[in-house]
Amino acid sequence: MKKVLLMLSTVWLLSPVLSQAQTKAPDPGRITLVIHGGAGTITKALMTPEKEKAYQEALNLALQTGYAILKKGGTSLDAVEATVRVMEDSPLFNAGKGAVFTHEGRNEMDAAIMEGQTLKAGSVAGVTVIRNPITAARAVMEKSEHVMMVGPGAEAFAREKGLEIVSPEYFYTEARYQQLQKALQQEKSAGTPDQLNAPTKASESVPKKTKVKMKAGKAQGRAPENNIFTEGKKYGTVGAVALDQYGNLAAATSTGGMTNKRYGRVGDAPIIGAGTYADNNACAVSCTGWGEFFIRATVARDVAARVEYQQKPLAQAAQATIDKVGKMGGDGGLIALDRQGNVAMPFNSEGMYRGFIKADGKSQILIYKE
Numbered sequence: 001m002k003k004v005l006l007m008l009s010t011v012w013l014l015s016p017v018l019s020q021a022q023t024k025a026p027d028p029g030r031i032t033l034v035i036h037g038g039a040g041t042i043t044k045a046l047m048t049p050e051k052e053k054a055y056q057e058a059l060n061l062a063l064q065t066g067y068a069i070l071k072k073g074g075t076s077l078d079a080v081e082a083t084v085r086v087m088e089d090s091p092l093f094n095a096g097k098g099a100v101f102t103h104e105g106r107n108e109m110d111a112a113i114m115e116g117q118t119l120k121a122g123s124v125a126g127v128t129v130i131r132n133p134i135t136a137a138r139a140v141m142e143k144s145e146h147v148m149m150v151g152p153g154a155e156a157f158a159r160e161k162g163l164e165i166v167s168p169e170y171f172y173t174e175a176r177y178q179q180l181q182k183a184l185q186q187e188k189s190a191g192t193p194d195q196l197n198a199p200t201k202a203s204e205s206v207p208k209k210t211k212v213k214m215k216a217g218k219a220q221g222r223a224p225e226n227n228i229f230t231e232g233k234k235y236g237t238v239g240a241v242a243l244d245q246y247g248n249l250a251a252a253t254s255t256g257g258m259t260n261k262r263y264g265r266v267g268d269a270p271i272i273g274a275g276t277y278a279d280n281n282a283c284a285v286s287c288t289g290w291g292e293f294f295i296r297a298t299v300a301r302d303v304a305a306r307v308e309y310q311q312k313p314l315a316q317a318a319q320a321t322i323d324k325v326g327k328m329g330g331d332g333g334l335i336a337l338d339r340q341g342n343v344a345m346p347f348n349s350e351g352m353y354r355g356f357i358k359a360d361g362k363s364q365i366l367i368y369k370e
């Protein structure tokens, strides 16, 4: 009897390993990593050669970091976390070090990570002192019984788990601070935030000045040119999706949110199914864009659902979801990857920092519309 119990418990303990092995035999030829560094008004006209080079280098470093892990036989989860950490440590992206400022002049970050094989997920929101929010999201997934932790609680948890804690000043960058000043100025000349935020129908209690600018059908009552976050419409969220040698997918997203966001605002990035999703039965997705729309359209899950239930090819599914966001009045983009190694990177903004690398080590980095 004891022997049988022992055998049963051994099988139970080994089952995640077994199912991983059973899913697919290791195949170094299938590894793929896809990244984004945000979507928005990214055009050649607004770019300098130096800036473009800096972005290329940062994106390349992120790709090479994740690729090295996948190549060595590391998991997609390890790869997406390490890749996102590289971008969090760069001041160029709106995540970690380069996070944007809230209306009150703080940096409040969100991040999420998800594993496609187990559907395990972890996320943090509104954190202000964790150097790498993506690692905190992973700790929530692996070291707690929960999926999402916010604010001081998430920070206490990160501290307890020995993650690197920094002072809020670590996240100060002059460029982001100036972006906030610009957004505050724009907001001042466009109307009060309450006027801009409140109505869900363009006709309801909107001052005349604001109403003129609103376009019919712009959800939540705000036309893009009136939104409280405006700062040249550039989203700098970072994300990665990966496929490892074992055929397992993972997704990770990290962000400072949107410039001039109000206290306590949480975007799509840390919401499982909105900005981040991974399911071996469908695909892995990471998003960037106007978070409110991505939450309402459950974008990441929407792509996965089209793949899983409608059996749509990845590119079609991803494009259909971005079109849906566009119809709602939202903008942004996403990266998606399936178990066959198909890659999709659609966006409806002017540009999106994006790239991918395949098993042969050949990578591609793109910034503008093709």
Ligand code: ASP
Residues within 6 Å of the ligand: 038, 039, 094, 234, 235, 236, 237, 255, 256, 257, 258, 266, 267, 268, 269, 275, 287, 288, 289, 290, 291, 292, 294, 332
């Ligand atoms: N999606 C992010 C948010 O709404 C912003 C971004 O993509 O940069 O928080």
